[in-house]
Amino acid sequence: MSRSSKAVLGLSVVLTAATVAGVHLKQRLDRQRLHDGVIRDIERQNRKKENIRLLGEQIILTEQLEAEREDVIGKRISKNMT
Numbered sequence: 001m002s003r004s005s006k007a008v009l010g011l012s013v014v015l016t017a018a019t020v021a022g023v024h025l026k027q028r029l030d031r032q033r034l035h036d037g038v039i040r041d042i043e044r045q046n047r048k049k050e051n052i053r054l055l056g057e058q059i060i061l062t063e064q065l066e067a068e069r070e071d072v073i074g075k076r077i078s079k080n081m082t
Contacts, residue, residue, distance in 0.1 A: 001009075
């Protein structure tokens with residue numbers, strides 16, 4: 001086998017191995033990125049649920065505060081009328 005054919009064969013083997021390794025690495029990175037996306041979606045959904053829960057608590061507290069204000073205002077009006 002001539003020196004140039006050995007060089008071409010060696011270069012072909014190296015390029016093929018590099019291509020196979022590159023494809024496997026890209027697949028692994030793509031798979032990890034997809035997995036990370038799922039994790040981020042779950043975290044986002046959990047944050048959304050927590051925000052909705054907190055909003056519900058704030059609505060209840062606001063209603064209680066408004067009711068207390070109305071009671072105080074009603075008592076002041078009653079007191080001033082007597």
